[in-house]
Amino acid sequence: NGGVTDTKNLRVKLVLLGDSGVGKSCIVLRFVRGQFDPTSKVTVGASFLSQTIALQDSTTVKFEIWDTAGQERYAALAPLYYRGAAVAVVVYDITNPESFAKAQYWVKELQKHGSPDIVMALVGNKADLHEKREVQFQDGIDYAEKNGMFFIETSAKTADNINQLFEEIAKRLP
Ligand code: GTP
Ligand code: MG
Numbered sequence: 001n002g003g004v005t006d007t008k009n010l011r012v013k014l015v016l017l018g019d020s021g022v023g024k025s026c027i028v029l030r031f032v033r034g035q036f037d038p039t040s041k042v043t044v045g046a047s048f049l050s051q052t053i054a055l056q057d058s059t060t061v062k063f064e065i066w067d068t069a070g071q072e073r074y075a076a077l078a079p080l081y082y083r084g085a086a087v088a089v090v091v092y093d094i095t096n097p098e099s100f101a102k103a104q105y106w107v108k109e110l111q112k113h114g115s116p117d118i119v120m121a122l123v124g125n126k127a128d129l130h131e132k133r134e135v136q137f138q139d140g141i142d143y144a145e146k147n148g149m150f151f152i153e154t155s156a157k158t159a160d161n162i163n164q165l166f167e168e169i170a171k172r173l174p
Helices: 024-033 072-082 097-113 137-146 162-171
Strands: 008-017 046-054 059-068 087-093 119-125 150-153
Touching: 008 024, 008 072, 008 162, 024 046, 024 059, 024 087, 024 119, 024 162, 046 072, 046 162, 059 072, 059 162, 072 097, 087 097, 087 162, 097 119, 097 137, 119 137, 119 162, 137 150, 150 162
Parallel strands: 008 059, 008 087, 087 119, 119 150
Antiparallel strands: 046 059
Protein backbone atom coordinates (compact mmCIF):
# COMPACT_ATOMS: atom_id res chain seq x y z
CA ASN A 1 0.00 0.00 0.00
CA GLY A 2 2.83 2.40 -0.82
CA GLY A 3 4.19 2.36 2.71
CA VAL A 4 1.10 3.96 4.16
CA THR A 5 0.24 2.29 7.45
CA ASP A 6 -3.10 0.52 7.40
CA THR A 7 -5.46 1.50 10.15
CA LYS A 8 -8.46 -0.49 11.19
CA ASN A 9 -11.14 1.02 13.37
CA LEU A 10 -13.28 -1.46 15.24
CA ARG A 11 -16.41 -0.73 17.24
CA VAL A 12 -17.29 -3.26 19.88
CA LYS A 13 -20.38 -3.61 22.03
CA LEU A 14 -19.32 -4.84 25.49
CA VAL A 15 -21.56 -5.72 28.43
CA LEU A 16 -20.53 -6.06 32.09
CA LEU A 17 -22.49 -8.51 34.23
CA GLY A 18 -22.14 -9.64 37.83
CA ASP A 19 -23.54 -9.34 41.33
CA SER A 20 -24.25 -5.96 42.89
CA GLY A 21 -21.19 -4.54 44.64
CA VAL A 22 -18.49 -6.54 42.82
CA GLY A 23 -17.12 -3.33 41.27
CA LYS A 24 -18.41 -3.27 37.68
CA SER A 25 -18.99 0.50 37.67
CA CYS A 26 -15.62 1.09 39.35
CA ILE A 27 -13.85 -0.98 36.68
CA VAL A 28 -15.49 1.11 33.95
CA LEU A 29 -14.74 4.40 35.73
CA ARG A 30 -11.10 3.37 36.15
CA PHE A 31 -10.79 2.34 32.50
CA VAL A 32 -12.59 5.36 31.01
CA ARG A 33 -11.60 8.19 33.39
CA GLY A 34 -8.66 6.81 35.36
CA GLN A 35 -10.53 7.40 38.61
CA PHE A 36 -11.74 5.40 41.60
CA ASP A 37 -14.81 6.31 43.65
CA PRO A 38 -14.89 4.58 47.07
CA THR A 39 -18.48 5.84 47.50
CA SER A 40 -19.70 4.46 44.16
CA LYS A 41 -23.53 4.29 44.05
CA VAL A 42 -25.42 1.20 42.93
CA THR A 43 -26.29 1.33 39.25
CA VAL A 44 -29.95 1.77 38.37
CA GLY A 45 -30.97 -0.03 35.17
CA ALA A 46 -27.68 0.34 33.30
CA SER A 47 -25.22 3.02 32.29
CA PHE A 48 -23.36 3.59 29.05
CA LEU A 49 -19.79 4.81 28.51
CA SER A 50 -17.34 4.46 25.67
CA GLN A 51 -13.57 4.39 25.42
CA THR A 52 -11.19 3.92 22.49
CA ILE A 53 -7.84 2.18 22.73
CA ALA A 54 -5.06 1.84 20.16
CA LEU A 55 -3.35 -1.48 19.61
CA GLN A 56 0.28 -1.91 18.53
CA ASP A 57 -0.68 -2.73 14.94
CA SER A 58 -2.41 0.70 14.67
CA THR A 59 -5.86 -0.83 15.00
CA THR A 60 -8.16 1.23 17.18
CA VAL A 61 -10.94 -0.37 19.17
CA LYS A 62 -13.87 1.68 20.42
CA PHE A 63 -15.55 -0.11 23.32
CA GLU A 64 -19.23 0.78 23.72
CA ILE A 65 -19.71 -0.31 27.28
CA TRP A 66 -23.01 -1.25 28.91
CA ASP A 67 -22.51 -1.35 32.66
CA THR A 68 -25.52 -3.26 33.97
CA ALA A 69 -27.11 -3.11 37.42
CA GLY A 70 -26.32 -6.18 39.52
CA GLN A 71 -29.21 -5.90 41.98
CA GLU A 72 -31.65 -8.80 41.63
CA ARG A 73 -34.58 -6.51 40.76
CA TYR A 74 -32.82 -5.60 37.48
CA ALA A 75 -31.95 -9.16 36.43
CA ALA A 76 -34.77 -9.29 33.87
CA LEU A 77 -33.25 -6.31 32.01
CA ALA A 78 -29.93 -8.04 31.36
CA PRO A 79 -30.90 -9.58 27.98
CA LEU A 80 -31.55 -6.08 26.64
CA TYR A 81 -27.85 -5.35 27.16
CA TYR A 82 -26.14 -8.66 26.38
CA ARG A 83 -28.18 -9.32 23.25
CA GLY A 84 -26.01 -8.45 20.28
CA ALA A 85 -22.97 -7.84 22.50
CA ALA A 86 -19.67 -8.97 20.97
CA VAL A 87 -18.02 -9.13 24.39
CA ALA A 88 -19.30 -10.04 27.86
CA VAL A 89 -17.23 -9.31 30.95
CA VAL A 90 -18.49 -11.30 33.93
CA VAL A 91 -17.24 -9.92 37.22
CA TYR A 92 -17.05 -11.32 40.75
CA ASP A 93 -15.41 -10.13 43.97
CA ILE A 94 -12.54 -12.34 45.18
CA THR A 95 -13.66 -11.77 48.80
CA ASN A 96 -17.20 -12.99 48.10
CA PRO A 97 -17.89 -16.64 47.11
CA GLU A 98 -21.58 -15.88 46.46
CA SER A 99 -20.53 -13.43 43.79
CA PHE A 100 -18.42 -16.19 42.18
CA ALA A 101 -21.50 -18.46 42.11
CA LYS A 102 -23.48 -15.60 40.56
CA ALA A 103 -20.78 -15.14 37.91
CA GLN A 104 -21.22 -18.82 36.95
CA TYR A 105 -24.95 -18.24 36.63
CA TRP A 106 -24.29 -15.39 34.19
CA VAL A 107 -21.86 -17.49 32.16
CA LYS A 108 -24.52 -20.20 31.77
CA GLU A 109 -27.14 -17.62 30.78
CA LEU A 110 -24.78 -16.15 28.16
CA GLN A 111 -24.02 -19.63 26.81
CA LYS A 112 -27.76 -20.22 26.40
CA HIS A 113 -28.91 -16.82 25.18
CA GLY A 114 -25.89 -14.73 24.12
CA SER A 115 -24.44 -14.51 20.60
CA PRO A 116 -22.82 -17.85 19.68
CA ASP A 117 -19.50 -16.12 18.88
CA ILE A 118 -19.45 -13.86 21.97
CA VAL A 119 -16.03 -13.27 23.55
CA MET A 120 -16.30 -13.84 27.30
CA ALA A 121 -13.96 -12.70 30.05
CA LEU A 122 -14.12 -13.73 33.71
CA VAL A 123 -12.84 -11.07 36.10
CA GLY A 124 -12.01 -11.50 39.79
CA ASN A 125 -12.08 -7.91 41.07
CA LYS A 126 -10.92 -6.37 44.39
CA ALA A 127 -7.60 -8.22 44.11
CA ASP A 128 -6.14 -5.55 46.44
CA LEU A 129 -8.12 -7.14 49.31
CA HIS A 130 -5.85 -10.22 49.38
CA GLU A 131 -6.10 -10.62 53.16
CA LYS A 132 -9.87 -11.10 52.76
CA ARG A 133 -9.62 -13.42 49.74
CA GLU A 134 -12.15 -16.29 49.71
CA VAL A 135 -12.09 -17.26 46.03
CA GLN A 136 -8.72 -18.70 44.99
CA PHE A 137 -7.02 -17.60 41.77
CA GLN A 138 -6.90 -21.26 40.71
CA ASP A 139 -10.69 -21.62 41.07
CA GLY A 140 -11.21 -18.62 38.79
CA ILE A 141 -8.81 -19.80 36.14
CA ASP A 142 -10.12 -23.40 36.23
CA TYR A 143 -13.70 -22.28 35.69
CA ALA A 144 -12.70 -19.86 32.93
CA GLU A 145 -10.65 -22.50 31.09
CA LYS A 146 -13.50 -25.01 31.23
CA ASN A 147 -15.76 -22.44 29.65
CA GLY A 148 -13.40 -21.06 27.03
CA MET A 149 -13.09 -17.69 28.73
CA PHE A 150 -10.24 -15.30 29.26
CA PHE A 151 -9.46 -14.86 33.00
CA ILE A 152 -7.86 -12.01 34.92
CA GLU A 153 -7.87 -10.61 38.45
CA THR A 154 -8.14 -6.83 38.72
CA SER A 155 -8.33 -3.99 41.19
CA ALA A 156 -10.34 -0.94 40.21
CA LYS A 157 -8.97 0.64 43.39
CA THR A 158 -5.26 0.33 42.55
CA ALA A 159 -5.82 0.12 38.74
CA ASP A 160 -4.03 -3.22 38.69
CA ASN A 161 -4.77 -5.11 35.41
CA ILE A 162 -7.63 -2.80 34.34
CA ASN A 163 -6.07 -1.68 31.05
CA GLN A 164 -4.73 -5.21 30.52
CA LEU A 165 -8.27 -6.57 30.77
CA PHE A 166 -9.46 -4.45 27.84
CA GLU A 167 -6.26 -4.93 25.81
CA GLU A 168 -6.52 -8.71 26.13
CA ILE A 169 -10.16 -8.59 25.07
CA ALA A 170 -9.23 -6.48 22.03
CA LYS A 171 -6.63 -9.08 21.01
CA ARG A 172 -9.25 -11.83 21.14
CA LEU A 173 -11.80 -10.14 18.89
CA PRO A 174 -12.64 -12.18 15.81
P1 GTP B 1 -24.11 -2.53 41.02
O1 GTP B 1 -24.11 -1.25 40.26
O2 GTP B 1 -25.10 -2.54 42.15
O3 GTP B 1 -24.29 -3.74 40.15
O4 GTP B 1 -22.63 -2.69 41.71
P2 GTP B 1 -21.21 -2.58 40.98
O5 GTP B 1 -20.75 -3.94 40.59
O6 GTP B 1 -21.25 -1.57 39.90
O7 GTP B 1 -20.25 -2.08 42.18
P3 GTP B 1 -19.48 -0.68 42.29
O8 GTP B 1 -18.56 -0.51 41.15
O9 GTP B 1 -20.45 0.40 42.54
O10 GTP B 1 -18.58 -0.94 43.60
C1 GTP B 1 -19.15 -1.38 44.83
C2 GTP B 1 -18.22 -1.08 45.99
O11 GTP B 1 -17.00 -1.81 45.86
C3 GTP B 1 -17.82 0.40 46.10
O12 GTP B 1 -17.86 0.75 47.47
C4 GTP B 1 -16.41 0.43 45.60
O13 GTP B 1 -15.68 1.47 46.20
C5 GTP B 1 -15.88 -0.95 45.96
N1 GTP B 1 -14.85 -1.42 45.01
C6 GTP B 1 -14.99 -1.53 43.66
N2 GTP B 1 -13.87 -2.02 43.10
C7 GTP B 1 -13.00 -2.22 44.12
C8 GTP B 1 -11.65 -2.73 44.18
O14 GTP B 1 -11.02 -3.10 43.18
N3 GTP B 1 -11.08 -2.80 45.42
C9 GTP B 1 -11.74 -2.43 46.55
N4 GTP B 1 -11.09 -2.55 47.70
N5 GTP B 1 -13.00 -1.95 46.53
C10 GTP B 1 -13.62 -1.85 45.33
MG1 MG C 1 -22.70 -0.41 39.12
